[in-house]
Amino acid sequence: MPERLLERSLAAVWHPCSQMKQYDDGNMPLLPIVGARGAWLHGADGRRYLDGISSWWVNLFGHCHARINAAIRDQLEHLEHAMLAGFTHEPVVELSERLAARTGGRLGHCFYASDGASATEIALKMSAHHWRNCGRPEKHRFLCLAGGYHGETIGALGVTDIPLFRDAYGPLLRPATVLASPDARGAATSLEAAQAAAQALSRHLERHDAETAALIVEPLVQCAAGMAMHDPEYLRLARELCDRHQVHLICDEIAVGFGRTGSFFAHEQAGIRPDFLCLSKGITGGYLPLSAVMTRDDIYQSFYHDATARGFLHSHSYTGNPLACRAALATLDIFDDDDVLAANAARGDRIDAGLAPLAHHPAVSHYRRRGMIFAFDVHVDRDFARRYRLAALERELLLRPIAGDSGATVYLMPPYCLDNAEIDHLCRATAEALSEALPT
Ligand SMILES: Cc1ncc(COP(=O)(O)O)c(C=O)c1O
Numbered sequence: 001m002p003e004r005l006l007e008r009s010l011a012a013v014w015h016p017c018s019q020m021k022q023y024d025d026g027n028m029p030l031l032p033i034v035g036a037r038g039a040w041l042h043g044a045d046g047r048r049y050l051d052g053i054s055s056w057w058v059n060l061f062g063h064c065h066a067r068i069n070a071a072i073r074d075q076l077e078h079l080e081h082a083m084l085a086g087f088t089h090e091p092v093v094e095l096s097e098r099l100a101a102r103t104g105g106r107l108g109h110c111f112y113a114s115d116g117a118s119a120t121e122i123a124l125k126m127s128a129h130h131w132r133n134c135g136r137p138e139k140h141r142f143l144c145l146a147g148g149y150h151g152e153t154i155g156a157l158g159v160t161d162i163p164l165f166r167d168a169y170g171p172l173l174r175p176a177t178v179l180a181s182p183d184a185r186g187a188a189t190s191l192e193a194a195q196a197a198a199q200a201l202s203r204h205l206e207r208h209d210a211e212t213a214a215l216i217v218e219p220l221v222q223c224a225a226g227m228a229m230h231d232p233e234y235l236r237l238a239r240e241l242c243d244r245h246q247v248h249l250i251c252d253e254i255a256v257g258f259g260r261t262g263s264f265f266a267h268e269q270a271g272i273r274p275d276f277l278c279l280s281k282g283i284t285g286g287y288l289p290l291s292a293v294m295t296r297d298d299i300y301q302s303f304y305h306d307a308t309a310r311g312f313l314h315s316h317s318y319t320g321n322p323l324a325c326r327a328a329l330a331t332l333d334i335f336d337d338d339d340v341l342a343a344n345a346a347r348g349d350r351i352d353a354g355l356a357p358l359a360h361h362p363a364v365s366h367y368r369r370r371g372m373i374f375a376f377d378v379h380v381d382r383d384f385a386r387r388y389r390l391a392a393l394e395r396e397l398l399l400r401p402i403a404g405d406s407g408a409t410v411y412l413m414p415p416y417c418l419d420n421a422e423i424d425h426l427c428r429a430t431a432e433a434l435s436e437a438l439p440t
Helices: 005-012 020-025 066-076 090-102 116-133 154-158 163-172 190-211 232-245 266-270 297-301 322-338 340-359 384-394 420-437
Strands: 033-037 040-043 048-051 109-113 141-145 177-179 212-217 248-252 276-279 291-295 364-370 373-379 402-404 407-412
Touching: 005 020, 048 420, 066 322, 090 109, 090 291, 090 322, 109 116, 109 297, 116 154, 116 212, 116 248, 116 276, 116 291, 141 190, 154 163, 177 190, 190 212, 190 232, 212 232, 232 248, 232 266, 322 340, 340 364, 340 373, 340 420, 384 402, 384 407, 384 420, 407 420
Parallel strands: 141 177, 141 212, 212 248, 248 276
Antiparallel strands: 033 040, 040 048, 109 291, 276 291, 364 373, 373 407, 402 407
């Protein structure tokens, strides 16, 4: 292993989503990783870890996948990058066409950036700019859901309702209106939670639709909120209300797209299409930074004009990077060729069965599953998430529970490549780590 990697990292790298002092205190491990293959990350200390969270929800088919590797290598020999303003190239055109086809042609234009938060920014800007182009500049307010997360740049934080990430920057933000979440845990049935949240949306729109540009939602699973799952009925009702009040519906599928919830896109389960669809993370199979915002052709047309200022002048240097687009095309090829969703349904059922004993554990509440996302809550104490993470690592499993005030949500979002032995390891280590992390 490269010498003193840990010390050098602590001295030179500012790690994301981290209180750096905790690494120095030894409260939280910082693990040097030297390689990865399939579902496993290989540590510099010779240990390996089953990637139970797909490396922050990005990896789809395992690490170091032969087909994605080959596609990137091939692309590297031809064109590594070209700016997308004034130029175009085959990978970005083919990717746009194939993504549009995945929406049944409803979202016919695709705008690119490099990360999820940028996609959120783009969707918000496009929505408000569209209304301005249509002579309705007063429609520039946004709605989001309680507990929602859409990234951490200033604009994205304005529609994110996670105080830990948002509060320090309060004075910098232009906050959106936060509406009730359809989180099924809060009601007798998931349908009731969906209907109640839709009523709250309806009441708000009755009074404020004239100034509202868009509602942004994470369809089916609000991931950072603690894998809060909701009934597809909410999306159906929200779509109806947005149509009735001329408000855009932005589906942020940065985390839940590409099969995570059981369908290719999560919104499909409600039988709706959004006006804007934000994609990232799994889009490249977890290889390279790429995000996309897809929208309807008539929204695109409102920007199409002789006046430059009516165009969408937003840009990022690496927009539509060919290497990232080729990784994304290889990812789509795997979906097309390998019947991934059907294989995942069986894989998910086996994981679900393996976790079944946990659902009835006295310390566990709200065991839930949507497609390839599994979660349960444990309310014991604030330190539980840290103890659980360490206990899982001890058992060669990477899980990263989402901490709350009185406990945590333990969740599993594994890559779509686990074999039966790996599933058994995942379920066994998840249960054993719980036993160890509970207070004695
Ligand atoms: C739903 C959702 N939106 C946006 C983002 C932000 O993506 P990125 O971290 O690539 O900026 C995330 C990241 O976890 C997410 O889960």
